Amino acid sequence: MLIKENIRDWFSGLQNSICAELELADGSATFISDKWDRPGGGGGNSRVINNGNVIEKGGVNFSAVWGKAPEPVLKSLNITSPNADFYATGVSIVIHPHNPWVPIVHMNVRYFELSTGQSWFGGGIDLTPHYVSEEDAKFFHQQLKNSCDQHHPSYYIDFKKWADDYFFIKHRNETRGIGGIFFDYLKAESGFTMAQRFDFVKTVGSSFTSIYTYFMNRNKNLAYTDREKQWQYLRRGRYVEFNLVWDRGTKFGLETDGRTESILMSLPPQANWQYNHIPDNDSKEQKTLSFLRKGIDWV
Amino acid sequence: MLIKENIRDWFSGLQNSICAELELADGSATFISDKWDRPGGGGGNSRVINNGNVIEKGGVNFSAVWGKAPEPVLKSLNITSPNADFYATGVSIVIHPHNPWVPIVHMNVRYFELSTGQSWFGGGIDLTPHYVSEEDAKFFHQQLKNSCDQHHPSYYIDFKKWADDYFFIKHRNETRGIGGIFFDYLKAESGFTMAQRFDFVKTVGSSFTSIYTYFMNRNKNLAYTDREKQWQYLRRGRYVEFNLVWDRGTKFGLETDGRTESILMSLPPQANWQYNHIPDNDSKEQKTLSFLRKGIDWV
Numbered sequence: 001m002l003i004k005e006n007i008r009d010w011f012s013g014l015q016n017s018i019c020a021e022l023e024l025a026d027g028s029a030t031f032i033s034d035k036w037d038r039p040g041g042g043g044g045n046s047r048v049i050n051n052g053n054v055i056e057k058g059g060v061n062f063s064a065v066w067g068k069a070p071e072p073v074l075k076s077l078n079i080t081s082p083n084a085d086f087y088a089t090g091v092s093i094v095i096h097p098h099n100p101w102v103p104i105v106h107m108n109v110r111y112f113e114l115s116t117g118q119s120w121f122g123g124g125i126d127l128t129p130h131y132v133s134e135e136d137a138k139f140f141h142q143q144l145k146n147s148c149d150q151h152h153p154s155y156y157i158d159f160k161k162w163a164d165d166y167f168f169i170k171h172r173n174e175t176r177g178i179g180g181i182f183f184d185y186l187k188a189e190s191g192f193t194m195a196q197r198f199d200f201v202k203t204v205g206s207s208f209t210s211i212y213t214y215f216m217n218r219n220k221n222l223a224y225t226d227r228e229k230q231w232q233y234l235r236r237g238r239y240v241e242f243n244l245v246w247d248r249g250t251k252f253g254l255e256t257d258g259r260t261e262s263i264l265m266s267l268p269p270q271a272n273w274q275y276n277h278i279p280d281n282d283s284k285e286q287k288t289l290s291f292l293r294k295g296i297d298w299v
Numbered sequence: 300m301l302i303k304e305n306i307r308d309w310f311s312g313l314q315n316s317i318c319a320e321l322e323l324a325d326g327s328a329t330f331i332s333d334k335w336d337r338p339g340g341g342g343g344n345s346r347v348i349n350n351g352n353v354i355e356k357g358g359v360n361f362s363a364v365w366g367k368a369p370e371p372v373l374k375s376l377n378i379t380s381p382n383a384d385f386y387a388t389g390v391s392i393v394i395h396p397h398n399p400w401v402p403i404v405h406m407n408v409r410y411f412e413l414s415t416g417q418s419w420f421g422g423g424i425d426l427t428p429h430y431v432s433e434e435d436a437k438f439f440h441q442q443l444k445n446s447c448d449q450h451h452p453s454y455y456i457d458f459k460k461w462a463d464d465y466f467f468i469k470h471r472n473e474t475r476g477i478g479g480i481f482f483d484y485l486k487a488e489s490g491f492t493m494a495q496r497f498d499f500v501k502t503v504g505s506s507f508t509s510i511y512t513y514f515m516n517r518n519k520n521l522a523y524t525d526r527e528k529q530w531q532y533l534r535r536g537r538y539v540e541f542n543l544v545w546d547r548g549t550k551f552g553l554e555t556d557g558r559t560e561s562i563l564m565s566l567p568p569q570a571n572w573q574y575n576h577i578p579d580n581d582s583k584e585q586k587t588l589s590f591l592r593k594g595i596d597w598v
C-alpha cells in the first residue's frame with residue numbers, strides 16, 4: 001500500500017536532485033526558491049532559473065495540495081459524491097535554453113488521490129527542438145523506450161501515441177515538438193499494482209536529467225545566427241499557443257484559481273509572432289515543420 | 300429592413316478607410332492585403348502592417364463568411380434547429396505600436412444572422428496602454444461616451460460595464476487595459492430597430508481612426524528607455540494571455556477551425572515573460588497596475 005506522504009517526499013527529492021544537476025550542467029545560474037501556500041490546503045516550492053550559461057529561463061515546480069475536490073474534476077471522472085477531498089502532488093519542469101540548437105524540454109510526474117478511494121499516477125516527458133535533428137529525436141525516443149520497456153512492453157507504444165495526440169496544436173495542425181511519452185490515470189488495474197506504477201513514474205522522473213543534460217552539453221556551444229534565434233522566437237510563440245490554448249493542465253489551473261505564476265512558469269522569456277510566416281522551400285525551418293506531425297516512428 | 304450585403308459593403312469600406320488613415324498617420328509602412336476563401340463559404344481580406352514609423356505590428360481584418368451554423372453557436376443561443384445557416388461579417392483590428400507610450404488598441408464591429416430569422420450586431424473598442432495616463436483614459440472614454448450618447452443614454456454605461464467584465468484577465472485578477480465599450484446581441488428589440496443598431500455600429504466604427512490617431516500623433520515621439528520597452532514586452536505578454544486563454548472570439552475561432560492567421564493577427568510582434576515580476580513600490584509600473592481594475596469611472 002502506497003502512502004501519499006512517501007510519494008510526496010520522493011517527488012520533493014526529485015525536484016532537489018534535478019535542480020542540483022541542472023545547475024551543474026548550466027555552470028552559471030542557480031535556482032531561486034519561491035515557496036507558497038495554497039489557501040485551500042497545501043502548497044509548493046517553485047524553483048526558477050534565469051540567464052544561465054545554457055538556460056535562458058526555466059522552472060522546476062514541486063507541489064503537494066489538498067482540500068475539497070473541484071467540481072469539474074469530479075465531473076470529468078464521473079464521480080457523484082459532491083464532497084470528495086483530493087490530494088495531489090507532483091513535479092513539473094519546463095526549460096527554455098538560450099541556444100536554438102538546444103531543445104525546449106518539459107517533464108511532469110504527478111499523483112492524485114480522492115477520498116472516494118481512487119488514486120492514480122500521470123505524467124510524461126516531451127521535447128520541443130527549435131530545429132528537429134533526426135539523430136537527436138532517435139536518441140530521445142530510444143531513452144524513453146528504454147525507460148518504458150523496464151516496466152511493460154506496451155508502455156512505450158501506448159504512451160508515445162498518447163503524447164502525439166496530447167502535444168498537438170490543433171489550430172496549426174502541427175505537433176508541439178517531437179513528442180515523447182504522456183500517460184494518465186495509471187491505477188491499480190490490468191494486473192498492475194500501485195507500487196509498480198510508482199516504480200515506473202520513478203524511472204521516468206529519474207531519467208530526466210541525463211536525457212536533457214545530454215542535449216545541453218552536446219549543443220550548448222554550437223554557433224547560431226540571428227536567423228536561427230528569430231526562428232527560435234517564432235517556435236516559442238507556438239509553445240505559448242499550445243500551453244495557453246490546448247494544454248489541459250494549464251487551462252484547468254487557470255480556470256480553477258490555481259497559482260498563476262507557477263502554472264505560467266512554462267512560458268518562454270521571449271516569444272515572437274509574425275503574420276503568416278512561411279519558411280523558404282528546402283530550408284532547415286521547412287524541414288523542421290515536416291517533422292511536426294503525429295505518428296513518426298523514431299525508434 | 301437591413302440587407303446583409305449592404306452591411307458587408309459598409310464594413311468592407313470601413314476597412315479601406317481605416318487602413319488608408321492609419322497609413323497616413325504612420326507615415327511609413329503600408330498595409331499588405333491577404334485575401335482568403337473559407338472552404339465552407341465566404342472569405343475575407345486580412346490587411347497587415349509591420350515595422351512602420353509608429354506601428355510595429357497591426358492588422359485590420361474584414362470577413363464575410365456563411366454556411367452551416369456550427370453546433371456550439373446554435374447551442375449557446377438555445378437554438379434547436381440543427382440545420383440553420385449563418386452569415387457573419389465584420390471588421391476586427393489590433394494595433395501594437397513601437398513606442399510604449401502609445402497604447403495598444405482593439406476594435407471589432409460585426410453582424411451575425413441565422414436562417415432561423417435572428418440577427419444582431421456586436422462589437423466594441425478597448426484600449427490597452429502600457430502605462431495608464433489618467434488624462435488619456437479620460438479622453439478615450441469621453442470619446443466613446445460621445446459616440447454612445449448619440450444613440451441611447453444607457454449605451455455608454457451598459458457597454459462600458461460589459462467591457463470591464465469582458466476584457467478581464469481572471470487568472471491575473473486584472474483588466475486587460477482601461478476597457479472601453481463592448482456589446483453583443485444588439486437586436487431589433489426594446490424599442491430599437493435593426494437600422495438604429497446599425498447606425499450605432501457605424502458611429503463606433505467611424506470613430507476608431509480619430510481616436511487612435513490622436514494617441515499615435517500625440518505620443519509617437521515621446522522618448523522612452525529600455526526599462527519602458529521591457530515593461531511593454533511584459534504587458535504584451537498579458538495581452539497574449541488574455542487573447543489565448545479568455546477571449547471568447549479567439550477561442551471559438553481556434554476551436555471551430557477558423558482561419559488561424561487572421562484570428563492570431565492580434566498577437567504582438569514580441570512578448571516577454573518573467574517569473575513573478577512585481578514592480579517597485581511607487582513606480583509608474585505599479586501605478587499602472589493600480590488602474591487595471593473594473594469599475595473605474597473615467598468620465
